[in-house]
Amino acid sequence: MIERRKTVVVNLNIEPKENSGNRFLYFSSYPRIIRMTAWKLRFSQNVRENSYKLTKELSYEEIQRAEETLIRIIQSEWSSDKREKYTQTIQFHEENKILKVRSRLILGQDPEDFVRPTVLPDHPIVRRFIDYAHKTLHHAGVQTTLPHLRERFWIPWGRRVVKEVFRKCVTCRRYTSKSVVPVLPAPLLVDRINRVYAFEVTGADLTGPICLKGGKKAWIGIFTFAIYLAIRLELVTYLSTEAFMQAMRRFFDRRGRSYIMYADNGTFWECQDFSALSTVKKLYLNVLFKRSNGISIPQLRHGMEVGGKE
Numbered sequence: 001m002i003e004r005r006k007t008v009v010v011n012l013n014i015e016p017k018e019n020s021g022n023r024f025l026y027f028s029s030y031p032r033i034i035r036m037t038a039w040k041l042r043f044s045q046n047v048r049e050n051s052y053k054l055t056k057e058l059s060y061e062e063i064q065r066a067e068e069t070l071i072r073i074i075q076s077e078w079s080s081d082k083r084e085k086y087t088q089t090i091q092f093h094e095e096n097k098i099l100k101v102r103s104r105l106i107l108g109q110d111p112e113d114f115v116r117p118t119v120l121p122d123h124p125i126v127r128r129f130i131d132y133a134h135k136t137l138h139h140a141g142v143q144t145t146l147p148h149l150r151e152r153f154w155i156p157w158g159r160r161v162v163k164e165v166f167r168k169c170v171t172c173r174r175y176t177s178k179s180v181v182p183v184l185p186a187p188l189l190v191d192r193i194n195r196v197y198a199f200e201v202t203g204a205d206l207t208g209p210i211c212l213k214g215g216k217k218a219w220i221g222i223f224t225f226a227i228y229l230a231i232r233l234e235l236v237t238y239l240s241t242e243a244f245m246q247a248m249r250r251f252f253d254r255r256g257r258s259y260i261m262y263a264d265n266g267t268f269w270e271c272q273d274f275s276a277l278s279t280v281k282k283l284y285l286n287v288l289f290k291r292s293n294g295i296s297i298p299q300l301r302h303g304m305e306v307g308g309k310e
Helices: 020-026 030-046 060-076 080-084 124-136 141-150 157-169 170-176 242-253 278-283 298-310
Strands: 092-095 098-100 201-211 217-225 231-236 260-263 288-291
Touching: 020 030, 020 080, 020 124, 030 060, 030 124, 060 098, 060 124, 124 141, 124 157, 217 242, 231 242
Parallel strands: 201 260, 260 288
Antiparallel strands: 092 098, 201 217, 217 231
16 A cells, blocks of 8 residues: 655745836936925824924025935845955944945045045945936036035945936937947949940839739839939839849839949849840840849948939
8 A cells, every 4th residue: 555645735926126226217207206205204203292293495404314214225225245355455433324335535524524524335226316416517528526415425446437427318318429430432334334225224123012902022123224313113012033023024014224234243133144144135135244243232221322413
């Protein structure tokens, strides 16, 4: 006999812990984040029993208290592994549960925030603060904004973080972007400047596919006059050499035979050397087929438009 054992199945749903500091990103700017935090702190104080009810505008002390609360939240989300990287070269100390840096200017007569700056690790709220300082200084550069921030705060990898914030500034990118240097156009081919009849020099290509009403696919044969602005479209039902020859037959019957035809390295041209086919020689005698060597139909059309305006 085989002993039957009870099995207990346990399902665990682990949800990632959301950083509390990301909740403040709902507000667009750093001053709004500070003011909303101050209003929340006032509300939490007013709902307490036997407490003095504050109803006027926010005071300077409340704004400063809200900023200190945000700094504590940001520093609490700074991982200990990243903090240990700086313990060998930088001395940290806590003051009112706020992590600060003990600099070498302790014996000087500078302000306390400059001698012991507050640590601000990389955080989305810190980036909002950098963007606010950048706009307050009238979109100053890194050399001006970074020393202004270091008067009160110390940001690890501060220069890199400030540069990343500046790259997203639309105003700075607008005025610092370089204009596009125009490229001098190449001289036109000889076949494109000779005075000939319409469609004696033609560029041919296919575009598509397009869907027909019956669900079949089709392509559009484009025949472009290489000198003046003129174009002829023909419907090609199959992507084959024979189907393109039929479209070219209709084009020649309508517009006359071309003396020179340019085309790219399409499959219908490569098939058994299109210009050497006996049917082509029989139907289109005295037609010279040339490879475009990179001259596509849009480039031909652009050149024709310029030539037509001249």
